[in-house]
Amino acid sequence: MYNFEFAKPSSVADAVAALGEEDAQALGGGQTLIPTLKQRLASPTKLVSLKGISEMQGVCTGDDGALCIGGATCHATVAAEAGAYPALASTAAHIGDPAVRNRGTIGGSLANNDPSACYPAAALASGATIVTNSREIAADDYFQGMFTTALDEGEIITEVRFPVPEKANYQKFVQPASRFALVGVYVAKFADGVRVAITGASNDGVFRWAEAEAALSANFSADAIDGLSLSGDDMISDLHGTDAYRAHLCAVMTKRAVAAAA
Amino acid sequence: MAQVTMTVNGKAASGEIEGRTLLSSFLRDQLKLTGTHVGCDTSQCGACVVHVDGVAVKSCTMLAAEADGADVATIEGQANADGSLNVIQQAFQDHHGLQCGFCTPGMVMSAAALLKDNPKPSESDVREYLEGNICRCTGYHNIVKAIMAASGQDVGAIAAE
Numbered sequence: 001m002y003n004f005e006f007a008k009p010s011s012v013a014d015a016v017a018a019l020g021e022e023d024a025q026a027l028g029g030g031q032t033l034i035p036t037l038k039q040r041l042a043s044p045t046k047l048v049s050l051k052g053i054s055e056m057q058g059v060c061t062g063d064d065g066a067l068c069i070g071g072a073t074c075h076a077t078v079a080a081e082a083g084a085y086p087a088l089a090s091t092a093a094h095i096g097d098p099a100v101r102n103r104g105t106i107g108g109s110l111a112n113n114d115p116s117a118c119y120p121a122a123a124l125a126s127g128a129t130i131v132t133n134s135r136e137i138a139a140d141d142y143f144q145g146m147f148t149t150a151l152d153e154g155e156i157i158t159e160v161r162f163p164v165p166e167k168a169n170y171q172k173f174v175q176p177a178s179r180f181a182l183v184g185v186y187v188a189k190f191a192d193g194v195r196v197a198i199t200g201a202s203n204d205g206v207f208r209w210a211e212a213e214a215a216l217s218a219n220f221s222a223d224a225i226d227g228l229s230l231s232g233d234d235m236i237s238d239l240h241g242t243d244a245y246r247a248h249l250c251a252v253m254t255k256r257a258v259a260a261a262a
Numbered sequence: 263m264a265q266v267t268m269t270v271n272g273k274a275a276s277g278e279i280e281g282r283t284l285l286s287s288f289l290r291d292q293l294k295l296t297g298t299h300v301g302c303d304t305s306q307c308g309a310c311v312v313h314v315d316g317v318a319v320k321s322c323t324m325l326a327a328e329a330d331g332a333d334v335a336t337i338e339g340q341a342n343a344d345g346s347l348n349v350i351q352q353a354f355q356d357h358h359g360l361q362c363g364f365c366t367p368g369m370v371m372s373a374a375a376l377l378k379d380n381p382k383p384s385e386s387d388v389r390e391y392l393e394g395n396i397c398r399c400t401g402y403h404n405i406v407k408a409i410m411a412a413s414g415q416d417v418g419a420i421a422a423e
């Protein structure tokens with residue numbers, strides 16, 4: 001690992017100022033960034049820890065009933081405290097392993113936008129709002145392809161707001177070596193329709209499956225998926241699974257998620 | 263270089279670190295607490311698990327600077343005050359929960375964290391909790407058995423598979 005300076009500000013304003021320096025980078029739980037630094041795939045001159053910022057910690061319910069999660073809240077805290085949105089708490093409880101969940105944060109996961117990560121599917125299916133130090137971004141505009149998001153340089157995710165669906169479920173087919181999703185499907189049913197977000201499958205990162213959403217909005221049952229399929233043409237193919245296998249899993253995991261939610 | 267101070271196994275410890283110094287390196291290289299093992303470069307093996315402010319973390323994936331002011335517990339602090347093995351360590355010995363022993367410090371620290379939150383775990387609770395701890399020797403079975411025994415449960419029924 002190349003050396004860097006370390007700073008741990010206690011307010012969002014101080015963190016934003018520190019991130020204004022050239023080649024400074026935010027540090028959430030470090031569960032992705034530290035392994036990346038070990039491989040020398042990044043070489044920041046300064047890491048700005050967000051763990052000391054109390055306004056970015058914790059879970060609460062907003063005036064509109066949405067569940068608000070501080071950007072530096074670790075997965076274990078979401079698992080324990082997001083009881084108002086059980087499918088989200090359960091998603092957090094199955095990220096990685098206990099030690100990863102004690103450090104890794106929701107802001108870090110969404111900023112990283114790993115194509116196989118769990119929270120991007122939860123945020124996209126729930127129609128969450130990503131709140132940063134300067135603006136609010138709808139999930140539909142936020143995810144812009146593998147490891148790519150709408151965040152600007154030095155912009156910090158301070159909070160994530162999740163509208164709570166009537167019914168929801170996340171089904172993850174675990175890639176056993178990494179514990180990430182080989183394919184993960186998050187289904188959320190709201191009064192005005194169903195949203196389906198798929199992670200782990202596409203070369204473009206998390207995406208919504210419009211056809212399944214339409215079918216499930218008309219008939220919220222696993223049968224509604226019968227006969228629907230996704231093309232594997234633009235899907236990830238690696239030693240853990242071919243593109244065709246992943247495409248098949250998308251439908252299977254969608255059915256399971258609907259069955260578990262209904 | 264910066265100064266960090268933390269409590270390690272109940273005693274104050276401090277040292278000079280670089281920004282990049284990992285908690286595992288600080289414990290092993292500066293405090294000479296080499297019981298915390300480093301088995302991988304990818305944050306996947308769990309040999310390095312310690313407790314920071316009461317929760318299990320991978321010390322290879324946390325900067326020493328992040329532990330400034332924290333209360334850290336490592337395998338060296340697990341034995342009873344008289345030096346005898348604690349309940350979990352003794353159960354690992356009694357049930358052959360280790361072979362080469364490389365994964366054992368992390369296994370014992372993960373087990374301690376589990377039993378603190380869940381004093382009577384089911385077998386599947388134990389297996390699920392150990393997802394981030396890799397053992398290349400035992401096949402896990404006797405590790406699970408040891409942890410079940412350490413929780414005071416009857417392990418006679420857990421037959422070897």
Ligand SMILES: Cc1cc2nc3c(=O)[nH]c(=O)nc-3n(C[C@H](O)[C@H](O)[C@H](O)COP(=O)(O)OP(=O)(O)OC[C@H]3O[C@@H](n4cnc5c(N)ncnc54)[C@H](O)[C@@H]3O)c2cc1C
Nearest residue numbers: 028029030031032033096104105107108111117118157179
């Ligand atoms: C063994 C293992 C298993 C895992 N399994 C899973 C899994 O099953 N599912 C899953 O989804 N993930 C998994 N992860 C990843 C884990 O969830 C990480 O915690 C997460 O991807 C990154 O969060 P972090 O807080 O650790 O971010 P960091 O590693 O600190 O940072 C990641 C990136 O985000 C930036 N960043 C951090 N916080 C913010 C913020 N608030 N605002 C803006 N930018 C920010 C950083 O600059 C960096 O670029 C696993 C990781 C490991 C090591």
Ligand code: FES
Nearest residue numbers: 301307308310322
């Ligand atoms: S050494 Fe820390 S997880 Fe492998």
Ligand code: FES
Nearest residue numbers: 361363397398399
């Ligand atoms: S006893 Fe050898 S790795 Fe577990």
